Amino acid sequence: MVDPADLHSELGTKIFGRNIVSLDTVGSTNDLAKHLARSNAPPGTLVLARIQRGGKGRLNRTWHSPEGGIYMSLILRPRVPPSIVPGLSLVAGHAVAGTIRDHLNLPALIKWPNDVHIGRNKVSGILCEMGVLNDSQTLFVVLGIGVNGNTDPGDLPEGATSLKAQLGRPVGASTLAARTLERLELFYEQFVQEGLSNLVRDMNRHLLYLNELVILKRAGAPSQENITGTFLGIDLKGRAVIRTKGKLERFLAGDLSLRGC
Numbered sequence: 484m485v486d487p488a489d490l491h492s493e494l495g496t497k498i499f500g501r502n503i504v505s506l507d508t509v510g511s512t513n514d515l516a517k518h519l520a521r522s523n524a525p526p527g528t529l530v531l532a533r534i535q536r537g538g539k540g541r542l543n544r545t546w547h548s549p550e551g552g553i554y555m556s557l558i559l560r561p562r563v564p565p566s567i568v569p570g571l572s573l574v575a576g577h578a579v580a581g582t583i584r585d586h587l588n589l590p591a592l593i594k595w596p597n598d599v600h601i602g603r604n605k606v607s608g609i610l611c612e613m614g615v616l617n618d619s620q621t622l623f624v625v626l627g628i629g630v631n632g633n634t635d636p637g638d639l640p641e642g643a644t645s646l647k648a649q650l651g652r653p654v655g656a657s658t659l660a661a662r663t664l665e666r667l668e669l670f671y672e673q674f675v676q677e678g679l680s681n682l683v684r685d686m687n688r689h690l691l692y693l694n695e696l697v698i699l700k701r702a703g704a705p706s707q708e709n710i711t712g713t714f715l716g717i718d719l720k721g722r723a724v725i726r727t728k729g730k731l732e733r734f735l736a737g738d739l740s741l742r743g744c
Protein backbone atom coordinates (compact mmCIF):
# COMPACT_ATOMS: atom_id res chain seq x y z
CA MET A 484 0.00 0.00 0.00
CA VAL A 485 1.23 3.44 -0.89
CA ASP A 486 0.99 5.66 2.17
CA PRO A 487 -0.27 9.07 1.00
CA ALA A 488 1.65 10.97 3.72
CA ASP A 489 4.91 9.15 2.88
CA LEU A 490 4.34 9.71 -0.82
CA HIS A 491 3.64 13.38 -0.27
CA SER A 492 6.82 13.93 1.75
CA GLU A 493 9.03 11.97 -0.69
CA LEU A 494 7.69 13.39 -3.92
CA GLY A 495 9.89 15.72 -5.94
CA THR A 496 7.44 16.57 -8.72
CA LYS A 497 5.98 19.88 -9.91
CA ILE A 498 2.35 18.82 -10.22
CA PHE A 499 2.09 15.01 -10.39
CA GLY A 500 0.66 13.71 -7.12
CA ARG A 501 0.61 17.13 -5.46
CA ASN A 502 -3.11 16.61 -4.85
CA ILE A 503 -3.83 13.09 -3.54
CA VAL A 504 -7.21 11.41 -3.12
CA SER A 505 -6.59 8.22 -1.14
CA LEU A 506 -9.11 5.46 -0.43
CA ASP A 507 -8.96 2.11 1.26
CA THR A 508 -11.17 0.19 -1.16
CA VAL A 509 -12.49 1.47 -4.47
CA GLY A 510 -14.25 0.01 -7.50
CA SER A 511 -11.64 1.32 -9.92
CA THR A 512 -9.19 4.19 -9.39
CA ASN A 513 -9.61 5.10 -13.09
CA ASP A 514 -13.40 5.40 -12.76
CA LEU A 515 -13.08 7.64 -9.71
CA ALA A 516 -10.39 9.72 -11.41
CA LYS A 517 -12.63 10.18 -14.49
CA HIS A 518 -15.43 11.34 -12.23
CA LEU A 519 -13.10 13.83 -10.50
CA ALA A 520 -11.74 15.00 -13.86
CA ARG A 521 -15.29 15.79 -15.01
CA SER A 522 -15.74 17.74 -11.75
CA ASN A 523 -12.74 19.97 -12.58
CA ALA A 524 -10.06 18.30 -10.44
CA PRO A 525 -6.71 19.97 -11.16
CA PRO A 526 -4.15 18.26 -13.41
CA GLY A 527 -1.73 16.09 -11.47
CA THR A 528 -4.44 14.89 -9.08
CA LEU A 529 -3.65 11.32 -8.03
CA VAL A 530 -6.21 8.74 -6.93
CA LEU A 531 -4.72 6.00 -4.74
CA ALA A 532 -6.32 2.86 -3.33
CA ARG A 533 -5.23 -0.08 -1.18
CA ILE A 534 -7.55 -2.50 -3.00
CA GLN A 535 -9.64 -2.26 -6.17
CA ARG A 536 -12.76 -4.39 -6.31
CA GLY A 537 -13.29 -3.79 -10.01
CA GLY A 538 -9.83 -3.01 -11.40
CA LYS A 539 -9.84 -2.81 -15.20
CA GLY A 540 -7.51 -3.60 -18.06
CA ARG A 541 -8.03 -2.82 -21.73
CA LEU A 542 -11.25 -3.94 -23.44
CA ASN A 543 -13.01 -4.39 -20.11
CA ARG A 544 -10.63 -7.09 -19.00
CA THR A 545 -10.07 -7.47 -15.27
CA TRP A 546 -7.03 -6.11 -13.46
CA HIS A 547 -6.63 -8.23 -10.32
CA SER A 548 -6.05 -5.78 -7.49
CA PRO A 549 -5.54 -7.55 -4.17
CA GLU A 550 -3.81 -6.13 -1.14
CA GLY A 551 -0.11 -5.39 -1.61
CA GLY A 552 -0.29 -3.84 -5.07
CA ILE A 553 0.12 -0.20 -6.08
CA TYR A 554 -3.05 1.19 -7.66
CA MET A 555 -2.93 4.79 -8.78
CA SER A 556 -4.63 6.93 -11.42
CA LEU A 557 -3.37 10.32 -12.50
CA ILE A 558 -5.54 13.09 -13.95
CA LEU A 559 -3.90 15.04 -16.77
CA ARG A 560 -5.03 17.79 -19.12
CA PRO A 561 -2.55 17.75 -22.01
CA ARG A 562 -3.07 20.19 -24.87
CA VAL A 563 -2.63 17.51 -27.51
CA PRO A 564 -5.09 15.99 -30.01
CA PRO A 565 -6.94 12.83 -28.87
CA SER A 566 -5.26 10.83 -31.65
CA ILE A 567 -1.86 10.96 -29.92
CA VAL A 568 -3.10 10.36 -26.35
CA PRO A 569 -2.72 6.53 -26.51
CA GLY A 570 1.05 7.13 -26.72
CA LEU A 571 0.85 8.02 -23.03
CA SER A 572 0.41 4.32 -22.21
CA LEU A 573 3.89 3.73 -23.58
CA VAL A 574 5.22 6.78 -21.78
CA ALA A 575 3.86 5.45 -18.48
CA GLY A 576 5.15 1.93 -19.15
CA HIS A 577 8.56 3.41 -19.93
CA ALA A 578 8.53 5.31 -16.61
CA VAL A 579 7.45 2.26 -14.58
CA ALA A 580 9.95 -0.09 -16.24
CA GLY A 581 12.83 2.39 -15.89
CA THR A 582 12.07 2.97 -12.22
CA ILE A 583 11.99 -0.77 -11.52
CA ARG A 584 15.29 -1.26 -13.36
CA ASP A 585 17.11 1.66 -11.75
CA HIS A 586 15.80 1.44 -8.20
CA LEU A 587 15.33 -2.28 -7.74
CA ASN A 588 17.84 -3.62 -10.22
CA LEU A 589 15.29 -5.92 -11.83
CA PRO A 590 15.27 -6.42 -15.63
CA ALA A 591 11.88 -4.82 -16.37
CA LEU A 592 10.89 -4.32 -20.03
CA ILE A 593 8.02 -2.52 -21.77
CA LYS A 594 5.52 -4.88 -23.35
CA TRP A 595 3.92 -2.93 -26.18
CA PRO A 596 1.52 -1.23 -25.89
CA ASN A 597 0.69 -0.94 -22.20
CA ASP A 598 2.36 -3.41 -19.86
CA VAL A 599 5.63 -4.00 -18.04
CA HIS A 600 7.18 -7.44 -17.78
CA ILE A 601 9.99 -9.09 -15.88
CA GLY A 602 11.04 -12.06 -17.97
CA ARG A 603 7.86 -13.54 -19.40
CA ASN A 604 5.69 -12.35 -16.50
CA LYS A 605 3.60 -9.22 -16.22
CA VAL A 606 4.38 -7.02 -13.23
CA SER A 607 2.51 -3.84 -14.20
CA GLY A 608 -0.33 -2.74 -16.44
CA ILE A 609 -1.31 0.71 -17.68
CA LEU A 610 -4.81 1.84 -18.62
CA CYS A 611 -5.07 5.18 -20.44
CA GLU A 612 -8.57 6.66 -20.80
CA MET A 613 -9.68 10.10 -21.95
CA GLY A 614 -12.52 12.59 -22.14
CA VAL A 615 -12.89 14.42 -25.46
CA LEU A 616 -14.96 17.24 -26.91
CA ASN A 617 -16.32 16.85 -30.46
CA ASP A 618 -13.78 14.06 -31.13
CA SER A 619 -11.16 16.76 -31.65
CA GLN A 620 -10.25 18.23 -28.28
CA THR A 621 -8.74 16.37 -25.32
CA LEU A 622 -10.52 17.46 -22.15
CA PHE A 623 -8.70 15.13 -19.77
CA VAL A 624 -6.66 11.97 -19.64
CA VAL A 625 -6.67 9.44 -16.83
CA LEU A 626 -3.54 7.34 -16.66
CA GLY A 627 -4.06 4.28 -14.47
CA ILE A 628 -1.01 2.41 -13.24
CA GLY A 629 -1.19 -0.93 -11.45
CA VAL A 630 2.03 -2.46 -10.13
CA ASN A 631 2.26 -5.80 -8.38
CA GLY A 632 4.51 -4.49 -5.63
CA ASN A 633 4.16 -6.55 -2.47
CA THR A 634 1.42 -8.78 -3.85
CA ASP A 635 1.57 -12.47 -3.00
CA PRO A 636 1.92 -14.39 -6.28
CA GLY A 637 -0.85 -16.75 -5.13
CA ASP A 638 -3.28 -13.81 -5.33
CA LEU A 639 -2.36 -13.10 -8.95
CA PRO A 640 -3.45 -14.72 -12.22
CA GLU A 641 -1.19 -17.02 -14.20
CA GLY A 642 1.53 -15.15 -16.07
CA ALA A 643 1.80 -12.46 -13.41
CA THR A 644 4.62 -11.75 -10.97
CA SER A 645 5.25 -9.21 -8.23
CA LEU A 646 8.29 -7.18 -7.27
CA LYS A 647 8.33 -8.88 -3.87
CA ALA A 648 8.39 -12.30 -5.52
CA GLN A 649 11.21 -11.25 -7.84
CA LEU A 650 13.33 -9.69 -5.09
CA GLY A 651 12.57 -12.14 -2.30
CA ARG A 652 11.80 -9.20 0.01
CA PRO A 653 9.15 -6.46 0.23
CA VAL A 654 9.57 -3.19 -1.64
CA GLY A 655 8.95 0.32 -0.34
CA ALA A 656 5.74 1.04 -2.20
CA SER A 657 5.57 4.77 -1.42
CA THR A 658 9.17 5.35 -2.50
CA LEU A 659 8.63 3.38 -5.68
CA ALA A 660 5.47 5.36 -6.45
CA ALA A 661 7.32 8.66 -5.83
CA ARG A 662 10.23 7.73 -8.13
CA THR A 663 7.79 6.53 -10.81
CA LEU A 664 5.78 9.76 -10.73
CA GLU A 665 8.92 11.90 -10.90
CA ARG A 666 10.18 10.04 -13.95
CA LEU A 667 6.74 10.04 -15.52
CA GLU A 668 6.40 13.80 -15.11
CA LEU A 669 9.68 14.39 -16.97
CA PHE A 670 8.67 12.03 -19.79
CA TYR A 671 5.19 13.57 -19.93
CA GLU A 672 6.60 17.09 -20.40
CA GLN A 673 8.69 15.82 -23.31
CA PHE A 674 5.73 13.97 -24.78
CA VAL A 675 3.45 17.01 -24.68
CA GLN A 676 6.09 19.17 -26.39
CA GLU A 677 7.44 16.82 -29.01
CA GLY A 678 5.57 13.52 -28.94
CA LEU A 679 7.61 10.35 -28.66
CA SER A 680 10.56 11.65 -30.71
CA ASN A 681 13.02 11.89 -27.83
CA LEU A 682 11.68 8.94 -25.89
CA VAL A 683 11.31 6.26 -28.51
CA ARG A 684 14.98 5.40 -28.87
CA ASP A 685 15.31 4.54 -25.18
CA MET A 686 11.97 2.72 -25.23
CA ASN A 687 13.25 0.53 -28.05
CA ARG A 688 16.24 -0.46 -25.92
CA HIS A 689 13.96 -1.87 -23.26
CA LEU A 690 11.29 -3.64 -25.25
CA LEU A 691 10.01 -7.17 -24.69
CA TYR A 692 10.05 -9.42 -27.81
CA LEU A 693 12.36 -7.11 -29.75
CA ASN A 694 13.60 -8.90 -32.89
CA GLU A 695 11.61 -12.00 -31.97
CA LEU A 696 8.97 -13.78 -34.00
CA VAL A 697 5.60 -12.60 -32.71
CA ILE A 698 1.89 -12.88 -33.33
CA LEU A 699 -0.23 -9.75 -33.19
CA LYS A 700 -3.92 -10.26 -32.46
CA ARG A 701 -6.25 -7.36 -33.21
CA ALA A 702 -9.32 -6.77 -31.07
CA GLY A 703 -12.44 -8.22 -32.65
CA ALA A 704 -10.60 -9.62 -35.68
CA PRO A 705 -10.86 -13.37 -36.44
CA SER A 706 -7.76 -15.43 -35.67
CA GLN A 707 -7.01 -16.01 -39.37
CA GLU A 708 -6.29 -12.29 -39.56
CA ASN A 709 -3.56 -12.48 -36.92
CA ILE A 710 -0.29 -10.97 -38.04
CA THR A 711 2.88 -13.05 -37.80
CA GLY A 712 6.32 -11.53 -38.20
CA THR A 713 9.44 -10.14 -36.57
CA PHE A 714 8.88 -7.35 -34.06
CA LEU A 715 11.24 -4.53 -35.04
CA GLY A 716 10.21 -2.05 -32.35
CA ILE A 717 8.09 1.06 -31.87
CA ASP A 718 7.94 4.00 -34.29
CA LEU A 719 7.51 7.73 -33.58
CA LYS A 720 3.75 7.33 -33.39
CA GLY A 721 3.98 4.51 -30.87
CA ARG A 722 3.01 1.91 -33.47
CA ALA A 723 4.43 -1.62 -33.39
CA VAL A 724 6.58 -2.21 -36.47
CA ILE A 725 6.43 -5.80 -37.67
CA ARG A 726 8.24 -7.29 -40.66
CA THR A 727 5.95 -9.75 -42.40
CA LYS A 728 7.05 -11.63 -45.53
CA GLY A 729 9.48 -8.92 -46.59
CA LYS A 730 7.30 -5.88 -45.94
CA LEU A 731 7.03 -3.58 -42.95
CA GLU A 732 3.64 -3.14 -41.31
CA ARG A 733 2.69 -0.78 -38.48
CA PHE A 734 -0.05 -1.28 -35.91
CA LEU A 735 -1.54 1.16 -33.44
CA ALA A 736 -3.14 -1.45 -31.16
CA GLY A 737 -3.32 -5.17 -30.52
CA ASP A 738 -2.12 -8.01 -28.33
CA LEU A 739 1.42 -9.17 -28.88
CA SER A 740 2.65 -12.65 -27.99
CA LEU A 741 5.55 -14.86 -28.94
CA ARG A 742 4.86 -17.16 -31.84
CA GLY A 743 4.45 -20.67 -30.54
CA CYS A 744 3.23 -19.56 -27.08
Ligand code: ADP
Pocket residue numbers: 539540541542544545546547548597598605606607608609629631639640642643644738
Ligand atom coordinates in the same frame (compact mmCIF):
# COMPACT_ATOMS: atom_id res chain seq x y z
P1 ADP B 1 -2.96 -7.01 -21.90
O1 ADP B 1 -2.38 -5.70 -22.24
O2 ADP B 1 -1.97 -8.07 -21.53
O3 ADP B 1 -4.00 -7.47 -22.82
P2 ADP B 1 -4.67 -5.69 -20.08
O4 ADP B 1 -4.00 -4.39 -19.94
O5 ADP B 1 -5.89 -5.78 -20.87
O6 ADP B 1 -3.65 -6.79 -20.52
O7 ADP B 1 -4.88 -6.26 -18.62
C1 ADP B 1 -5.76 -7.32 -18.32
C2 ADP B 1 -5.11 -8.68 -18.37
O8 ADP B 1 -3.95 -8.74 -17.54
C3 ADP B 1 -6.04 -9.73 -17.80
O9 ADP B 1 -6.78 -10.29 -18.84
C4 ADP B 1 -5.11 -10.74 -17.10
O10 ADP B 1 -4.67 -11.68 -18.06
C5 ADP B 1 -3.90 -9.93 -16.74
N1 ADP B 1 -3.92 -9.47 -15.33
C6 ADP B 1 -4.97 -9.11 -14.57
N2 ADP B 1 -4.59 -8.67 -13.37
C7 ADP B 1 -3.23 -8.74 -13.36
C8 ADP B 1 -2.23 -8.42 -12.39
N3 ADP B 1 -2.53 -7.90 -11.19
N4 ADP B 1 -0.94 -8.64 -12.75
C9 ADP B 1 -0.60 -9.12 -13.95
N5 ADP B 1 -1.50 -9.44 -14.89
C10 ADP B 1 -2.79 -9.26 -14.61
